Amino acid sequence: xxxxxxxxxxxxxxxxxxxxxxxxxxxxxxxxxxxxxxxxxxxxxxxxxxxxxxxxxxxxxxxxxxxxxxxxxxxxxxxxxxxxxxxxxxxxxxxxxxxxxxxxxxxxxxxxxxxxxxxxxxxxxxxxxxxxxxxxxxxxxxxxxxxxxxxxxxxxxxxxxxxxxxxxxxxxxxxxxxxxxxxxxxxxxxxxxxxxxxxxxxxxxxxxxxxxxxxxxxxxxxxxxxxxxxxxxxxxxxxxxxxxxxxxxxxxxxxxxxxxxxxxxxxxxxxxxxxxxxxxxxxxxxxxxxxxxxxxxxxxxxxxxxxxxxxxxxxxxxxxxxxxxxxxxxxxxxxxxxxxxxxxxxxxxxxxxxxxxxxxxxxxxxxxxxxxxxxxxxxxxxxxxxxxxxxxxxxxxxxxxxxxxxxxxxxxxxxxxxxxxxxxxxxxxxxxxxxxxxxxxxxxxxxxxxxxxxxxxxxxxxxxxxxxxxxxxxxxxxxxxxxxxxxxxxxxxxxxxx
Amino acid sequence: xxxxxxxxxxxxxxxxxxxxxxxxxxxxxxxxxxxxxxxxxxxxxxxxxxxxxxxxxxxxxxxxxxxxxxxxxxxxxxxxxxxxxxxxxxxxxxxxxxxxxxxxxxxxxxxxxxxxxxxxxxxxxxxxxxxxxxxxxxxxxxxxxxxxxxxxxxxxxxxxxxxxxxxxxxxxxxxxxxxxxxxxxxxxxxxxxxxxxxxxxxxxxxxxxxxxxxxxxxxxxxxxxxxxxxxxxxxxxxxxxxxxxxxxxxxxxxxxxxxxxxxxxxxxxxxxxxxxxxxxxxxxxxxxxxxxxxxxxxxxxxxxxxxxxxxxxxxxxxxxxxxxxxxxxxxxxxxxxxxxxxxxxxxxxxxxxxxxxxxxxxxxxxxxxxxxxxxxxxxxxxxxxxxxxxxxxxxxxxxxxxxxxxxxxxxxxxxxx
Numbered sequence: 001x002x003x004x005x006x007x008x009x010x011x012x013x014x015x016x017x018x019x020x021x022x023x024x025x026x027x028x029x030x031x032x033x034x035x036x037x038x039x040x041x042x043x044x045x046x047x048x049x050x051x052x053x054x055x056x057x058x059x060x061x062x063x064x065x066x067x068x069x070x071x072x073x074x075x076x077x078x079x080x081x082x083x084x085x086x087x088x089x090x091x092x093x094x095x096x097x098x099x100x101x102x103x104x105x106x107x108x109x110x111x112x113x114x115x116x117x118x119x120x121x122x123x124x125x126x127x128x129x130x131x132x133x134x135x136x137x138x139x140x141x142x143x144x145x146x147x148x149x150x151x152x153x154x155x156x157x158x159x160x161x162x163x164x165x166x167x168x169x170x171x172x173x174x175x176x177x178x179x180x181x182x183x184x185x186x187x188x189x190x191x192x193x194x195x196x197x198x199x200x201x202x203x204x205x206x207x208x209x210x211x212x213x214x215x216x217x218x219x220x221x222x223x224x225x226x227x228x229x230x231x232x233x234x235x236x237x238x239x240x241x242x243x244x245x246x247x248x249x250x251x252x253x254x255x256x257x258x259x260x261x262x263x264x265x266x267x268x269x270x271x272x273x274x275x276x277x278x279x280x281x282x283x284x285x286x287x288x289x290x291x292x293x294x295x296x297x298x299x300x301x302x303x304x305x306x307x308x309x310x311x312x313x314x315x316x317x318x319x320x321x322x323x324x325x326x327x328x329x330x331x332x333x334x335x336x337x338x339x340x341x342x343x344x345x346x347x348x349x350x351x352x353x354x355x356x357x358x359x360x361x362x363x364x365x366x367x368x369x370x371x372x373x374x375x376x377x378x379x380x381x382x383x384x385x386x387x388x389x390x391x392x393x394x395x396x397x398x399x400x401x402x403x404x405x406x407x408x409x410x411x412x413x414x415x416x417x418x419x420x421x422x423x424x425x426x427x428x429x430x431x432x433x434x435x436x437x438x439x440x441x442x443x444x445x446x447x448x449x450x451x452x453x454x455x456x457x458x459x460x461x462x463x464x465x466x467x468x469x470x471x472x473x474x475x476x477x478x479x480x481x482x483x484x485x486x487x488x489x490x491x492x493x494x495x496x497x498x
Numbered sequence: 499x500x501x502x503x504x505x506x507x508x509x510x511x512x513x514x515x516x517x518x519x520x521x522x523x524x525x526x527x528x529x530x531x532x533x534x535x536x537x538x539x540x541x542x543x544x545x546x547x548x549x550x551x552x553x554x555x556x557x558x559x560x561x562x563x564x565x566x567x568x569x570x571x572x573x574x575x576x577x578x579x580x581x582x583x584x585x586x587x588x589x590x591x592x593x594x595x596x597x598x599x600x601x602x603x604x605x606x607x608x609x610x611x612x613x614x615x616x617x618x619x620x621x622x623x624x625x626x627x628x629x630x631x632x633x634x635x636x637x638x639x640x641x642x643x644x645x646x647x648x649x650x651x652x653x654x655x656x657x658x659x660x661x662x663x664x665x666x667x668x669x670x671x672x673x674x675x676x677x678x679x680x681x682x683x684x685x686x687x688x689x690x691x692x693x694x695x696x697x698x699x700x701x702x703x704x705x706x707x708x709x710x711x712x713x714x715x716x717x718x719x720x721x722x723x724x725x726x727x728x729x730x731x732x733x734x735x736x737x738x739x740x741x742x743x744x745x746x747x748x749x750x751x752x753x754x755x756x757x758x759x760x761x762x763x764x765x766x767x768x769x770x771x772x773x774x775x776x777x778x779x780x781x782x783x784x785x786x787x788x789x790x791x792x793x794x795x796x797x798x799x800x801x802x803x804x805x806x807x808x809x810x811x812x813x814x815x816x817x818x819x820x821x822x823x824x825x826x827x828x829x830x831x832x833x834x835x836x837x838x839x840x841x842x843x844x845x846x847x848x849x850x851x852x853x854x855x856x857x858x859x860x861x862x863x864x865x866x867x868x869x870x871x872x873x874x875x876x877x878x879x880x881x882x883x884x885x886x887x888x889x890x891x892x893x894x895x896x897x898x899x900x901x902x903x904x905x906x907x908x909x910x911x912x913x914x915x
């Protein structure tokens with residue numbers, strides 16, 4: 001593991017651990033304050049397991065009032081706080097600091113209200129993403145953003161990271177599906193941004209908080225909009241003789257005015273790996289494979305599928321299958337969703353990168369990745385949310401071999417830098433966290449970052465809430481030395497990812 | 499595009515109104531204002547500049563010459579423009595590629611000057627007023643992928659980019675949307691564009707009753723027919739919609755269905771069945787008439803001749819009926835948009851006392867009010883926007899973080915901000 005600079009440890013706080021613990025035990029039920037190393041161990045990392053750090057203490061509040069009092073206490077006593085939801089994040093956003101109180105929100109696990117008239121659900125933040133859909137699906141509704149880890153990730157974490165999913169081209173990411181949140185600021189202020197009405201007046205704090213990675217406030221309640229489930233969903237599985245053909249096909253589908261619910265591309269390496277693993281019936285001889293899915297009414301889906309078929313053929317598709325049943329459609333996806341375990345068979349370890357690129361740059365970026373793969377002598381397989389331009393290269397390496405890990409990290413950083421170079425972004429859905437912190441200077445200059453830090457200071461003047469995340473520790477980007485990027489194994493291999 | 503630190507333009511700071519054509523000029527103007535503590539009013543095409551509080555500023559920044567399309571990639575679904583670009587120009591450009599800005603912003607020109615003026619894109623973003631498709635596609639802010647702007651110190655800042663998925667750093671695009679020019683001067687905007695639907699049809703239901711209308715709209719939204727517009731006009735506005743295929747001129751509920759032609763037909767049929775409608779109470783507008791109907795709604799044309807007293811009220815759908823019933827004692831004329839969540843209402847009489855009563859009613863029902871067009875006297879004394887003390891405190895801090903000397907549109911939204 002490479003070294004990573006974190007904010008300076010506050011020796012005074014470390015030395016007062018017992019006092020802080022006993023003070024906190026007066027604020028909340030004493031059994032909800034954990035201080036023994038054995039109890040703290042499960043909280044030492046999140047989904048980015050390459051980094052581990054035991055927190056000073058863990059608190060598990062049960063009410064908003066408790067969250068407020070804990071934050072107020074920590075603010076007054078200059079104690080750092082790291083919020084944590086389900087702990088599935090892939091960029092280290094909830095990795096503890098040595099001198100922090102880790103605020104585990106796990107007890108906020110209830111849906112508060114289902115309101116069909118206003119088509120929204122009011123929920124506590126640690127309810128899982130999928131549980132919201134489960135709560136409303138009997139009435140034919142669902143919650144649209146579907147990050148692949150939706151079975152385990154919390155809605156509060158989704159808000160903090162602005163999570164997406166395969167359907168975000170058509171339905172948007174978390175930020176576009178939120179109506180309101182209740183937030184506790186570092187000084188203990190409890191407030192609501194938004195609510196059941198749309199577009200709350202004044203500055204859009206709801207939008208600011210979404211994707212702020214736990215740096216601006218602790219989310220204690222979330223109101224999301226729910227949608228009526230589509231009547232029909234159909235998918236096409238298309239093989240192409242080259243990445244360029246697949247890329248052109250994607251561009252043309254969009255240019256023709258079709259907005260698919262989901263559109264995924266895998267390269268040959270990943271197509272073969274996933275097919276071997278899940279026997280999904282993929283065209284393994286194709287250089288690129290695309291799954292494109294449409295939802296809506298029957299006529300609408302039919303019209304789009306027909307158009308897709310024509311466009312695919314025009315772009316030299318080597319094979320094309322349309323799902324005839326829901327079972328077959330799910331089978332199309334089964335391989336794609338098993339990309340993680342499938343790559344696990346190929347190499348001891350793999351690192352999943354997460355960059356965003358303009359759709360039209362796919363072939364160029366994949367060619368560059370292929371060049372880098374040769375340069376670093378590490379195999380790579382690529383999955384691409386073509387609908388929204390989110391690229392996930394999986395770099396295979398051996399974590400026990402320090403040189404292999406080092407090369408993998410550099411390879412990953414090179415890919416993300418290239419994503420930025422072609423007009424994309426450092427992260428599409430996993431967040432910056434600690435993983436891509438130092439790469440922020442690739443996307444933003446010092447003034448851009450300084451403006452963002454000024455907002456942080458406005459709401460948290462002592463920089464106590466989740467410090468050391470998202471923004472480079474040193475102020476001047478130009479002063480940054482070597483770039484550190486870390487992926488590492490996922491903590492829960494059974495949870496579908498990206 | 500790094501800012502040139504030493505770029506000097508021949509800025510004559512004695513003039514009261516600046517009409518820059520380059521970002522360097524804007525930077526120099528703002529740096530001077532910052533240094534000299536001079537407040538400056540920011541304008542685009544002045545289509546909405548009457549919305550908001552009156553405030554004093556020594557200088558005016560007119561961005562109407564800072565215009566032009568920088569980059570348009572139809573297949574990447576984005577357009578990048580300078581902030582002073584007229585919305586009309588962007589819409590026309592997109593139209594050629596069968597694309598659109600899906601948030602269909604209101605044209606306030608009819609209301610304020612009796613003729614179309616849909617303003618500049620910078621103004622559209624700064625006000626964040628979305629049209630009838632709001633409940634389906636989101637607000638203006640949901641379509642802003644990234645921007646470049648100048649903060650109150652004259653520093654050029656960027657945020658976001660041109661890709662849909664981007665979670666790098668705080669999402670400042672959201673924060674500047676709806677900030678009425680009080681945080682930054684927007685210079686460039688990258689906006690998500692979407693294909694225009696092949697066909698649009700509108701189901702018009704003859705119905706003068708709000709309760710029934712809300713029931714229709716609620717059912718339509720909870721059906722799988724995926725409507726993209728839902729309005730209710732009471733009897734007194736029915737006459738404003740003379741269209742070939744509209745068979746009556748009284749109160750009406752209208753529901754828009756868009757998409758591929760055969761799918762639209764299928765959904766229109768299904769929706770009229772699901773709503774249990776009889777032929778005699780139903781008209782169906784085809785593509786062209788449907789577009790005319792929704793542009794009249796978007797342009798607030800029923801209020802074209804209105805002198806004053808127009809409020810915009812946003813509520814959870816469940817509260818709309820009760821709020822309208824309570825507001826009826828004030829002699830109002832209103833119509834409902836956003837399938838029940840948005841009320842545009844004029845008041846025969848409006849003074850500070852009445853305004854406070856209305857605000858109380860709306861607040862109790864979890865909504866908010868924006869004063870769109872009111873008399874100058876009232877404007878001087880009333881709060882145009884609603885805010886609670888906690889959010890005021892946070893807003894004050896955020897304002898300072900962008901504009902530490904309060905030179906951008908000071909007081910336009912709230913006293914002291």
